[in-house]
Amino acid sequence: HQAWDAYILEYLNEIKSVSDKLAAIGHPVSDKDKVQQALSGLGTEFDIFCTA
Template identity: 45%
Template sequence: MENAVFANGFEDHIEGAEAWYALEKIFSASSKARVMQLRLEFQTTRKGSLPMMEYILKLKNLADSLAVIGEPVSDRDQILQLLGGLGANYNSIVATPQHHKYNKKEHFNRNTSIYNRNNFGFNPGRGLNGGRSRGSHNNRP
């Protein structure tokens, strides 16, 4: 490292801030190159003949390496890369998540319906207490 910074013989003329600036210039180019190298490797990794666990760990390690140098890969992008690199043998698995759309309202309605069918004292039209307001225990229908 000393040779890189002080190779021009100006070590006597360098101040603290200038030294940091010189280091930043030297290492920023290599840092950008490293980011590009890791991103390219992440985006082009394929399962091929790798065992599944080894393939997953390889992608995870690349994503972790990118995160360490300040270039995190989103969970969504990790999943997309994992699925995209599987190959034709896994088309049925890859196609399934793409065609399934999660509908929160449908999920809520289905779960509410199941809850109501189990007769937990909830009447959809009248609430938990059969439509009576608070304090109206004497006015039961």
């Protein structure tokens, strides 16, 4: 499980980094959009966490 934990942490940190950079240039990303991106990009292994 540690490999998955590291993968998820790296993935979420990348989303945060990109959204922070966008906010810095005047294009903030909403929390809803961040969550949608996180859930849609995790792959089928994590479908249990995605809702309609």
